[in-house]
Amino acid sequence: MRELDDSELVARALAGEERAFKEIVVRFERPIYTLILRMVRSSSLAEDLAQETFLKAYRALDRFDPGHRLSSWLFKIAHNTTIDALRRRTPDSVSLDAAGDDERPLAETLEDATSPSPELAAERKDLAAHLEVAMAGMRSEYREVLVLRFQEGFAYEEIAQVMGLPLGTVKTYIHRARKDLALRMSARGWGPREAETEGATGS
Amino acid sequence: MGAPAVPGSPRERKPIESRTETVKDQPWNPEEIERWLLAEAAEDDSLAEAKLAALFAEVPRESPAPGFADRVLAGLARETAAQRRAWWRSRWFQGLSVSLVLAAGLSLVLGPWLLPPLFERLGWSELGLTGLMAVLADGVQGLGRFTTELALLTERLDRFSSYIFATTQTPGAAAAALVLLACGAFALKMAHTLVGGRRRSHAQS
Numbered sequence: 001m002r003e004l005d006d007s008e009l010v011a012r013a014l015a016g017e018e019r020a021f022k023e024i025v026v027r028f029e030r031p032i033y034t035l036i037l038r039m040v041r042s043s044s045l046a047e048d049l050a051q052e053t054f055l056k057a058y059r060a061l062d063r064f065d066p067g068h069r070l071s072s073w074l075f076k077i078a079h080n081t082t083i084d085a086l087r088r089r090t091p092d093s094v095s096l097d098a099a100g101d102d103e104r105p106l107a108e109t110l111e112d113a114t115s116p117s118p119e120l121a122a123e124r125k126d127l128a129a130h131l132e133v134a135m136a137g138m139r140s141e142y143r144e145v146l147v148l149r150f151q152e153g154f155a156y157e158e159i160a161q162v163m164g165l166p167l168g169t170v171k172t173y174i175h176r177a178r179k180d181l182a183l184r185m186s187a188r189g190w191g192p193r194e195a196e197t198e199g200a201t202g203s
Numbered sequence: 204m205g206a207p208a209v210p211g212s213p214r215e216r217k218p219i220e221s222r223t224e225t226v227k228d229q230p231w232n233p234e235e236i237e238r239w240l241l242a243e244a245a246e247d248d249s250l251a252e253a254k255l256a257a258l259f260a261e262v263p264r265e266s267p268a269p270g271f272a273d274r275v276l277a278g279l280a281r282e283t284a285a286q287r288r289a290w291w292r293s294r295w296f297q298g299l300s301v302s303l304v305l306a307a308g309l310s311l312v313l314g315p316w317l318l319p320p321l322f323e324r325l326g327w328s329e330l331g332l333t334g335l336m337a338v339l340a341d342g343v344q345g346l347g348r349f350t351t352e353l354a355l356l357t358e359r360l361d362r363f364s365s366y367i368f369a370t371t372q373t374p375g376a377a378a379a380a381l382v383l384l385a386c387g388a389f390a391l392k393m394a395h396t397l398v399g400g401r402r403r404s405h406a407q408s
Contacts, residue, residue: 018276025272030264037265047267054275055282121263128262130236150252150259175248178255182243190236 006070014061021061025054028071031152032078038143039082041136049085053078075148075162086140134184142177149174235261 002023004012009027012020032053037046056077057064064073135143141163148154148162160170239254322328327335370376 021279022272022276025275029271030266033267033271034264043265043267047271050267050271051275051278055278058279124261124263127236127258131258131262146259150256151262151264153256178251179243181255182240182251185236186240190233190240 007066010061010064010066010070013058021058024057024070028074029054031071032074034151035075035144035147036078036082038135038147039140040086045085049082050078052085053081056081069158071152072154072158072162075152075154076164079144079162079164130185130188130190131181134181134188137184138177138180141173142180145170145173146177146181 004020004023006024006027009020009024013024029050033046033050036049036053037043040046040049053074057074060077064070135146138146144163145159148159149156154162156167156170156174159165159174160167163170165173235254235258239251239258242251242254319328327338330338
């Protein structure tokens with residue numbers, strides 16, 4: 001199963017092969033869960049919504065166009081599912097902007113099988129924690145574009161498709177999200193030394 | 204502009220900074236964050252994008268709790284089972300049930316009053332139970348024949364429509380259909396003009 005490409009897996013799942021659909025879930029559970037978690041900032045809710053995403057995907061599998069990337073299609077379903085869930089819930093039940101409302105601390109949800117050493121894994125968790133804390137107060141759209149663009153490596157057009165937004169809006173969001181994150185990281189004490197900044201800006 | 208260091212704020216990076224010199228094989232170091240922020244400060248968008256992408260590449264993706272895929276499949280199985288169980292909740296089934304109950308009730312109320320005169324008229328009152336059963340069997344047999352004929356007719360119609368569909372796929376047939384359509388429209392228009400003219404002359408007279 002692991003050697004099969006996405007469209008072959010979809011074809012087999014459509015033919016009723018349960019193992020093929022399980023492989024699709026295994027292949028995409030982490031990126032889908034990561035995106036949703038960044039949007040809702042609650043691990044239990046993120047897991048529920050990730051499950052709902054895959055169930056919806058299974059039900060709509062016959063409508064998947066093999067000409068498109070499976071990941072984009074799944075991310076679009078995840079995006080819509082999460083947005084619907086956020087709209088359904090009252091602002092009190094899901095706080096988009098408040099940091100620390102996660103039942104499971106982010107560092108505990110991280111697992112990286114490719115880490116060569118515990119030290120490296122710790123470093124990466126550290127970096128993730130720094131970015132996570134800085135991103136906590138950002139708008140959920142900004143967090144989403146950051147994940148799609150910089151973690152998943154999606155093109156602007158793909159992000160526009162996933163989020164159902166015009167291309168120009170996506171570009172603006174990414175630019176603003178980057179600047180916002182930079183500002184927040186700076187506010188947390190990160191940043192180039194004064195001399196470097198002066199050198200870079202040429203002033 | 205960009206992301207300069209906040210004046211006067213302490214550079215709180217102890218957990219990472221203290222390890223930069225000790226861990227040699229790490230693929231990233233805190234300087235990467237500084238390089239990205241420097242690119243942001245310099246308004247170098249493409250470099251800033253590249254640096255931020257490099258940083259995110261080192262951030263591991265979060266994982267759901269172990270056994271997630273199995274839980275999804277279990278959810279799928281539950282959903283399918285629930286759908287199977289809930290067929291009797293469907294609107295058509297409920298409508299059918301209500302109709303049947305109503306029909307049974309009506310027949311109980313109206314049957315003794317309506318059936319004797321009807322049986323009298325049909326000449327069934329002398330048949331007795333056996334005769335009535337024979338009539339009922341005839342009816343069922345007739346219904347079966349009717350259903351078979353209906354199925355045959357449907358099949359023939361299906362074949363005919365498939366033939367028409369296949370035929371109209373050719374350019375010649377499509378052109379002929381267009382010509383027929385145009386002729387039909389012209390004929391309709393002529394008929395409309397004719398009827399309109401007659402109405403006018405009738406009104407004048």
